[in-house]
Amino acid sequence: MSKIIEFNNIQRSFQRGVTVLDSVSFSVEQGEVLGLLGRNGAGKTTLVRIAMGLLAPQAGQVRVLGLDPRRKPLEVKRQVGYVAEEQVLPDFLRVKEVIQLHRKLFPTWDRAFEEQLLDQFRISHNAKIKTLSKGQARQVALVCAMSHRPPLLLLDEPGGGLDPAVRREFLETSIRYLADSGSSILFSSHYMGDVERMANRVVMLEDGRVLIDSDLDQLHEQYSLALIPHDSGATPERLLALDGCLAVRDRVDSLHAILQLEPDSSIKLLRDSLGVSAARCQPIPLEEIFIEVMGGQR
């Protein structure tokens, strides 16, 4: 598979002494859906903007579709679909005019696909952008981003501020499109459910560095949640002393331990180290992994 995006030791800061991205390296393969995770200010948006050519890295190299986005900005932008949370469509235009504008700018525009998407979103061609709801405006942005059938979709917090129904429709449309055309998607999001639904790989950024770069399935296998009855003799202190235990929470019915081990290994560890045999282990949701890996609930 060819590499659609390559970040190679990307560094970027906006103020002296405040590094937003520090030696970030990873790549996105063709047909891959990569979820970019991180706390607020971790550098997700900066990275997406660097891929789009809207920002330049202060060190390192970025290649998008084999091109340098700063040297070949038009060629890159013509092949990329971009939707961002803060993206503002020209509110003085009507939907059909916005579409017309994009049709002019993107030579590979697929008019039938555009019609199909607009019908799917049930958006009137004649509606003024300023009269649309936030969700509808985001859908128009998605139509604009996808109708030229780009080999790469860059989605920066695409679901921010949208209700679950609109968000799901938005993301499912992206996935469907991906299935049809084999394009790649790089998207940043705070909605872990969306990431689990869409991505097959995640990259977690923390303090401007790549903390985790893993397939989602592997990530799920690496972590487990152990439910340990209170009467088993285990205490939070003893659990935390275990190698691989990230956090322990005292719940009403049991202790919940988050372990950086797959479920079978976790059960074995609890049995061998603490003599706990009544523990149950289950896969851990991505949100819990995110919280614990990022240093817990600060």
Add this chain to the structure above:
Amino acid sequence: MIVTLFRQDPACRGLGLLLLGGGLVGLLFRSLASTLPASTEALSGSTRGWIFFATTLVVFSSLTILFQQNFMTRASRMALALPIAAPTLWRVRILSILLASVLPLSLATLIAASGARGEVGELLLIAGLRGCTVLMLVAFLFQCLDSDLHMVQTGPHYLIYVASLSCAAVLYVGLVPLSWISVLLPALAALAAGAFIHAHTPLAYLLAPTQLPPLTQVDSAPPLDPDQLSQVDSAALTQDGVPQRPTQVDSAPLLDPDKLSQVDSAALTQVGVDSPAALTQNGVPQHPTQVDPAPLLDPDQLSQVDSAALTQVGVDDRWILHRTIFSTLINHWLNWMIAGGCTFIGLATVLSYGSGGNPMPHLFISLLWPVSILEQAVIRLHRIDHLPIPRGRIFAYVALTLLIPMVVGGSLGGLGLLDSDPASHVRSSQRRLHVPPETWEILTDAPVPTVTAPWGEAYTPREHRLYPGSSSAVYNPYESGADSSDRFRALQANRAVRAVHGRALFADEAFTDPDDDNPIWKGLRQEPAQGSTFLVPGFEGDAATSRTGLYAVGCGVAILLVTLLWSLNLLRQHPRVARWIATTCYLGLFGLVAAYYLATIIEDISGFSEALLVLPMILLRRLARAIPLAVPLLWLGNLPLALACYFLVRGLFCTIEAPTGKVRPIWKEYG
């Protein structure tokens, strides 16, 4: 609480700056007013016109400030959620708006009137106060609609209403004769309007009107039964793009929550994504693992698409592209206000230059505009930056916006210049000879040379230090003293004509005749008894263009200065340049320009502003003399210079990063 409301109001937040501006404008008018006679009867028609014009201009500017403060908004969205009565919110808001628009004008009026004497001072006071009361009335009238809403509903009708009111206000201030009655009438009307709005203000504001306009298309179908709504499937919804009423609904069983919890990530990966149906299987979309790789577009082919492909589209498409770029980056009311002002300044600059005046004050005001246009364009650039529109094309819009009003203003001024009287370059006013500033001289560590007439009368012109303690000074070599004889003044005028136009009216020896009735120079010393100005008589110079060479050089220097300011401004956004260096340079240069301009305005305080205004013109004259080109060539030379500067700035514009601001500014709360 009230104090907090005032503090968060955008009108109050900018009050300090507005007061400073009002004070400076007041000082400027004060310095002008101090030259006027005390009696209104002695005022010439043009002076009366100037007072009207100045007041109209100030009121017009204050109206723009009203626009800036989002006058149609009565309360911020944040304040709406607080337990504060709407009348209180409105009082705070309207008071803030009035403070921001009326207070600076009042300050300017008081300062200006304090510099005038007698009846003229009263005239200025009436003009200024009338502007204030008219502004108060306009501010109230702007807000008298939709009194139950937190913000007046804007639309075509409201825009027409606002434009009509603004025009009426400007016309009233500019055309109605000055009298105290004309001050009181708008004040009383403002009080009545204020009382009306206050009486109609509800206890709490609404965000949107309760009465909506009738729908143009009404669906006659009866509303859906809520019980059936849950059974509507998405296929039915999307049919014809219009939500359909269900006729036959599949009664698909709801998912079992227990089953849902059993879906683990391993299972998710086992399902290929082939169709939309598969995506939503079990209500959980699957992520793809295998996809057919689609061939990527060849970058070489894409680069060839560029403009050739773009030009194949229809006129309609091109129009939308132009409109999008223009409306996003340029078409903002502030730009238009500044553009209108600068067109006027361009006109005034050329006209004042054509009559022998000093164009520097106007030129320095107009410097603010290109900087402002670029700043605003860069701020909004991120809205279209993700689109594949060449930056060079975007820059063309920004540059043209600058160029067109300047050319319009300059051309209008040029028309006036062609019609100007060359004799007006040397004129006398109140026994003081006025000459073009470039004919002054610079001195460094040397005394001002004394001018001695052939008959022995001598006068040493005053020196004007560049700044307090400076060893350099400028002086007017054609100046005469209060005690100088008429013959001496005539001699100086003759010398000035020679310096300006290249040839004198008479040889200096002609003035040796002590006879006061000598017909040769008698006309030169005459001044109208009432009027304050006389032009050099008898001069039918064909040398109206004698200053055009200097003006060509001045234009070239202005191009360079704007380019420098633009470049520094853009370098601040450049990713490869340390921002603090570029910002320091930019602020330093801009600060120098601002300080220069302030010093020239506050001449009563500084006492050296004349030197600052004259010095650039003297240096320009030296530069023009150093360039061995004829006037047409000087003008032609500006063309490659402008093109080089254009491409330099364009290159920088193409490499900057568009700044983005996620945080909603406080004043947006009022929008």
